[in-house]
Amino acid sequence: MQYALPDSEESSSVSRATVLFGLFRHKTIIALCALAGVIGALVVRVTYQETYQSQAKLLVRYLVERSTVDQIDSAGRRLEGVVASEAEILTSWDLAVEVAEALGPERLLPEQGSAATKEAAAGVVSAGLAVAVNGGSNIILLSYTNPRPELTTLVLNELVSRYFVKHLEVHRSAGAFDFVSQQADQVRARLNQTEDALKTLKGKVRIASLPESTSGVTAELIRTEEQLRGAEAEVAEQRARVKALELASLGQVGPSPSSAPDPATLFASGAQPASTSKSGSITVEPSQPSPADAERYSTLAARAVHLRQNELALLSKYTPQNNLVKLNSAELRNIQKQLQDLRERFPILGGMSEAVQRPDLFSERAQLAGVEAKARMLHTRLQEVRDRFKELSDVGPQVAELERKKEMEEGSYKYFQQTLEKARIDEALDPSKIPNISAVQRPSPPSRATDKRNKLMLAFGAGGLGVGIALALLNELFLNRTLKRPLELEAHLRIPPLVSIPFSSAGKRRRLLRGKASPGANGHEPPSIAPWDSGHFIRPYAEALRDRLGLYFELNDLTHKPKLLGVTAFSEGAGTSTLAAGLAAALSEVGDGKVLLVDVRLGPKDVHPFFKGRPALPLPEALKTDDAKEPAAENLYLATVGSKGSGLAQLGLKRFFDMIPNVQASDFDYIVFDMPPLSDTSPTLGMAGFMDKMLLVVEAEENNRDAVKRGYATLSAERNNVSIVFNKGRSYIPKWLDSDS
Numbered sequence: 001m002q003y004a005l006p007d008s009e010e011s012s013s014v015s016r017a018t019v020l021f022g023l024f025r026h027k028t029i030i031a032l033c034a035l036a037g038v039i040g041a042l043v044v045r046v047t048y049q050e051t052y053q054s055q056a057k058l059l060v061r062y063l064v065e066r067s068t069v070d071q072i073d074s075a076g077r078r079l080e081g082v083v084a085s086e087a088e089i090l091t092s093w094d095l096a097v098e099v100a101e102a103l104g105p106e107r108l109l110p111e112q113g114s115a116a117t118k119e120a121a122a123g124v125v126s127a128g129l130a131v132a133v134n135g136g137s138n139i140i141l142l143s144y145t146n147p148r149p150e151l152t153t154l155v156l157n158e159l160v161s162r163y164f165v166k167h168l169e170v171h172r173s174a175g176a177f178d179f180v181s182q183q184a185d186q187v188r189a190r191l192n193q194t195e196d197a198l199k200t201l202k203g204k205v206r207i208a209s210l211p212e213s214t215s216g217v218t219a220e221l222i223r224t225e226e227q228l229r230g231a232e233a234e235v236a237e238q239r240a241r242v243k244a245l246e247l248a249s250l251g252q253v254g255p256s257p258s259s260a261p262d263p264a265t266l267f268a269s270g271a272q273p274a275s276t277s278k279s280g281s282i283t284v285e286p287s288q289p290s291p292a293d294a295e296r297y298s299t300l301a302a303r304a305v306h307l308r309q310n311e312l313a314l315l316s317k318y319t320p321q322n323n324l325v326k327l328n329s330a331e332l333r334n335i336q337k338q339l340q341d342l343r344e345r346f347p348i349l350g351g352m353s354e355a356v357q358r359p360d361l362f363s364e365r366a367q368l369a370g371v372e373a374k375a376r377m378l379h380t381r382l383q384e385v386r387d388r389f390k391e392l393s394d395v396g397p398q399v400a401e402l403e404r405k406k407e408m409e410e411g412s413y414k415y416f417q418q419t420l421e422k423a424r425i426d427e428a429l430d431p432s433k434i435p436n437i438s439a440v441q442r443p444s445p446p447s448r449a450t451d452k453r454n455k456l457m458l459a460f461g462a463g464g465l466g467v468g469i470a471l472a473l474l475n476e477l478f479l480n481r482t483l484k485r486p487l488e489l490e491a492h493l494r495i496p497p498l499v500s501i502p503f504s505s506a507g508k509r510r511r512l513l514r515g516k517a518s519p520g521a522n523g524h525e526p527p528s529i530a531p532w533d534s535g536h537f538i539r540p541y542a543e544a545l546r547d548r549l550g551l552y553f554e555l556n557d558l559t560h561k562p563k564l565l566g567v568t569a570f571s572e573g574a575g576t577s578t579l580a581a582g583l584a585a586a587l588s589e590v591g592d593g594k595v596l597l598v599d600v601r602l603g604p605k606d607v608h609p610f611f612k613g614r615p616a617l618p619l620p621e622a623l624k625t626d627d628a629k630e631p632a633a634e635n636l637y638l639a640t641v642g643s644k645g646s647g648l649a650q651l652g653l654k655r656f657f658d659m660i661p662n663v664q665a666s667d668f669d670y671i672v673f674d675m676p677p678l679s680d681t682s683p684t685l686g687m688a689g690f691m692d693k694m695l696l697v698v699e700a701e702e703n704n705r706d707a708v709k710r711g712y713a714t715l716s717a718e719r720n721n722v723s724i725v726f727n728k729g730r731s732y733i734p735k736w737l738d739s740d741s
Helices: 016-025 027-047 079-090 093-103 118-128 149-171 176-204 210-250 263-269 291-317 323-345 347-357 361-427 451-479 486-493 506-516 539-555 576-588 653-665 684-688 705-718
Strands: 052-060 129-133 139-146 437-441 499-502 563-569 595-599 636-640 670-674 693-699 722-729
Touching: 016 027, 016 451, 027 451, 052 079, 052 149, 079 129, 079 139, 079 149, 093 118, 093 149, 118 129, 118 139, 118 149, 139 149, 149 437, 176 361, 210 291, 210 361, 291 323, 323 347, 486 705, 486 722, 499 539, 539 576, 539 693, 563 576, 563 684, 576 595, 576 636, 576 670, 576 693, 684 705, 693 705, 705 722
Parallel strands: 499 722, 563 670, 563 693, 595 636, 595 670, 693 722
Antiparallel strands: 052 139, 052 437, 129 139
């Protein structure tokens, strides 16, 4: 049953039981603070001056801005902002001064008489006025409080009447109609000038709408450029065709193509071509082509001419390896082969082939001239369109600027026209007929105002109780670092106590009874109960401690004799002497073994009455193994280190160490040492190393948790056999409310 301190930080959680313990522990402080709060509330009740109150309510439906310079209406404003603005007007100093002037300073301050000023009277009005606005509501609640009941309704009536006038003064400008009329005329004049400038500029560039004209010119420019590119391509193609024909005409033999007769004409007239033999004689070919063959020959010849022209056109664009050029050439060779077959069958067709196969160079040149003229015309048109586009581009920003200016001035003119109409209505508006604000409740008759007094009384009463609770919790949770309950040993130090001994008022009761009892026969006080007596309150806890120590010795196989037990604490009066004596008495009742209780600290007379006539021996004599020692009780012997004032600190640890062989050779089963409290000069630390078990007594509400932690760690460093006994623990919480009991 050994416990070691953990390396983790102390627990800082605040539990329900901790709060309740602190509240009930400091219930006296809480009760005194609560009583002080109640007394303060009673003082307020007695001394508070009686006041009277009148109330009125105003409804704000919506707010129309009368300002002609800012906005013309506030439909987009939040209702909360509108109502808050009206509340600010109601609480303004100017309105209070107007009310004070209307009622007269002497009436509001009768104790000052003629010496009263309107500023002082306005202060009385402002001090008693309260304006409340509920969130999300458009109702304004007005209340006026004054010790004189006749003034409450009078002041509030005058305040509401003056508020309607003040509302119009705030939301409208003086001379609004004349100002707005002048502004509207100026804006209209600027608008006319802008319209004239825009009209002149558009007439200069001959447009009605800049976007439409720009769009039309752009489309025409694109279209003309496309036509020009097509014409230029056609010119290049025609030039290539003419050039090819010119080259072909330079190499031809025989008559001009234009003079060759048409094959169909020749066959229609019945002419027959002649052939010349090698000898120069002319022979007539008997085989004549039919009209169908002649027609077919003419068609193929025309097709061949077309393919040659197409070939020239393709070669002007592509290389001979292009697929289109190859296909055209293949088809041309096929037609030429068919023409060759017809000429072989009908030789008369051979003389007519040149006229059919060659195109007309003159017509091709004429066509080239026409295409070039078309290209020049398109080029001229393109330049004109570009000039027009540049003109529109140059004048476009000016037109756009004038149009924007015109649009802004038109908006301003509409604004001032609307404002002018509102200003005209505003001039004729009666303050008592404001359409958007009305009185839901006129000022009520005066009644006693107790809200403020009751709030003060409640504040004093609740404040006293709150201060008491705050002081109790502050002391319990933050300021007081002492250990007050056994659970705090586990919660803060992670050390479970071996035994927890509650606080006993037996000694107090004995003192009270002692004060009332008559003295004994010898004139002295009645003797106290010794801790080894069966009637002492410590005996049940000492017996429980004895049983747990016996289990500890068995589990740790401690069978030697004598077993040394040390009892120490952190301060005087912690109960170590009483606990040591009770433990020694409980151990002496087990079997026939003998127990020696050694007083190292010379405890009080209530604990060791043997110092006055009871048997007690010095420690060296008590350790002797003879039977001459007289026990204080059955199997219980008492010993002291020395006389009072010459304890073990003066005896020295060296002499105690010298007695260790005698201690180990004694015939006692247990030797219980009642040691001095732990301190820097205490011999307890030196003796602790020889003990089989150390009991460290922690006194509730006296020992600081940090000191307990350090002391426990120090003793455990000497030998890991230290257990804590929590003494004088009190439970302030009622048992029906204490979940930890």
